[in-house]
Structures are given as C-alpha cells and as structure tokens.
Amino acid sequence: MVDTKEIWEYLEEVYDPEVPVLTVVDLGIVRDVSFENGLYTITITPTYTGCPAMKRIEDDIHEKLTEKGISEVKVDLVLSPAWTTDWLSENGKKKLKEYGIAPPENEPDKSVLFGDPIVVPCPKCNSEDTRLISQFGSTACKAHYQCNSCLEPFDYFKCLR
C-alpha cells in the first residue's frame, strides 16, 4: 500500500474541469483520504448542489490514481459540512487571480437581503472601480463583473459561506 499522504500528492495533479488552474486540493473539495481493508476512500464535497463537474471530477480521480497504479479506489460524496469559499487554499486564490478570475472577497453577512455592494478588484489591472454585470456567471460558482478602468470583463469566484 502507499501512504495516504502520497494519495494527497497525486490528488494535487487532478484539476477542476471548469477552472483548470485549480487542483481539487486547492479548491478544498477533498475532505478526507482513508485506507481500510485494501480500499482507498476519497471523500469529496460539491461546491454547489447542482455542480455538473462532480461526476467528471470523480472519474478524473479514478483515472489519475489508476495511472499511478492504484485501482482499489472509492470516491464518496458528502454534503455536510457544506463547502465554503473559506476552504479555497491561499495558493488557490493566487492561481485564480493569475488566471484572470477574481478570488472571493470577504463578504458581509449573507442573511441580509440587500447589503452594501462589495469591492471586487480587477484581476488584470487591480483597479477597485469595477461593477457587477450579473450575479450568475459562466458556472454556478462565479459572478460576472466588468472593470470600469481597463474595461476588462472578468469572472469573480463568489463568496459562499
């Protein structure tokens, strides 16, 4: 058997199909790796309930571990505790910004229906003069913004808590 630590390292090579700069570890969706009775169990959690990438991610994990010679693998999906953007690693946030997606900002209390709008700096020119185009972007986890300074349209990885 290989150490579960090694499995974590292999998982660092599995990328999110929708945001291909982030690994599943950066994204914080891998909750646990365990080994029992000859079987490795990888526990993952979805970012959004209807995230269509979950099945693909599960297949990619199987594929990657098979490639590494590990075939006794089970991928379990858990809903609780629910994923939050706080689980995105610091490295993940950095990679997002370099890729042109603004990482989640600390947003105020979500229970308020209409809070003050948040400032999302442009990932290209860092200007804070940006505006929300749509709360729903190209995937469930993103909103759509535009920079008023350099006019760049960009995705914002929305804060989920």
Place this chain on the structure above:
Amino acid sequence: MNALFNYLLRLGDDSLILGHRLSEWCGHGPILEEDIAMTNISLDLIGQATNIFEYAAKVEGKGRDENDIAFLRFDKDYKNLLLVERPNGDFGATMMRQFLFDAYRKPLFERLTHSSDETIAAIAGKALKETTYHLRHSSEWIIRLGDGTEESHERIQSSLDELWKYAAELFYEDEVEAELRASGVLPDLDGIKAEWDKTVNHVLGEATLTIPTNNWKQEGGRKGLHSEHLGFILAELQYMQRAYPGMEW
C-alpha cells in the same frame, strides 16, 4: 405512504419542476446574462432534487434510484406546489413566481438545517447557501421591474395578481408534516410565514407594487391534484425514459 417519503417528494418535486420550468428559458432569455442566471438557478434546483430523491429512494427501500423517482412517476404521484408548474409567461412573470418561491424556500431551509434527520439537515445546509443568491436575484428584478417603466410596472403587477392565489399553498400542511413534527424530523416550522410576509412586504413595497387583497386560494399540488400544465411538463421531462426505458446519458 410513509410520511418521510411523502415529505421528501413534496420538497424534491418543488425543486425538480421549478428547475425544469427555468430550463425552458435556456436560449430564450431576454439578455445573455439572464439566460445564464436562469439556467444556473435551474441547475441548483435540479441538483437539490437529485439529492432529495436519492434519499427518498433509500427511505422507500424498493430498489428505485433518484432517476426512477424523477422520471418514472405518473402525474398524481408528483407532490409539487401548483405555483412551480405555472407557465413561464414573460420574464417578469417568471421572476415573480421565483420570488414568491425563494422568499419561502430560504426560511424553510434555514429551519430544516436543524432537523433531527441528518440527511435532511445536510441537504438543506447545502441548498440554503445558493437559495440566498436566488432570492437576492429575484428580489432585485421585482424591484427593477415594479419601480421601472409604466409598462414594466403594469406587467409585473398583473403577474403578481395572477400568481397570488397560488402563494397560499406554500404554507400548506397536513398529517404528513404533523407526523414528522411529532417525531422531530421537522423542526419547528413556525415563523416561515411571518418571514415570508416580511420579505414580500418589503420587496413589493420597494417595487411600488400593490399586494392583492383577494385571498382566494388555489391548492392541490401537495395532494397530487395538479393543473393541466404538469402533464405537458412531464411529457417533455419523461419522454426519453418512456421511449427508451433504462437509457443512460
């Protein structure tokens, strides 16, 4: 029928049918951003239905899976609200239907996170986060359209007048809920109506809309008595599985 199974159908069918209705907008949204927003919300709702039906299938214990439950029941076995099967109408009507529903779903999920049933609590905890976004989105449109031009105001007011009679069913409860309350599966659901009233009064007020005074109610969905619209939805939803039984994507 087992009360828990029945309740899960009520919860899951609301998500499935409204998710299907929103998916009908795919490629027809008034602007690209809204086309994407409505299909995003649809995806969230269908994802919720998947989780809920997976659990319902387990509770039922007859070897069915979430797809059998979603695709292979007859109309009277669907327990969704009449509200969610209303036709889309114009964009404003879709937003009004969504708003009335979101304003109820958010406080409902908040309470369900305290269910003694761990699976229900987990599903609700997950769904609550996205429902908060849905409510904000629909509320903003109600305000924009209500407090917009003369025409947008008139049209969204008529959507409200039309949908109002279906809103009462949001708070429908019978022996199913009573039994689950007694066993602690359903936490105290009191206060949902009060919170819904508060959100609705606040947003409709901002939107300069008038709350209808006609309190005539139209109910039936929770008992499986539907409007003719559900049949048409199911014809489209179930076509593939009926034509090619057991077909997989």
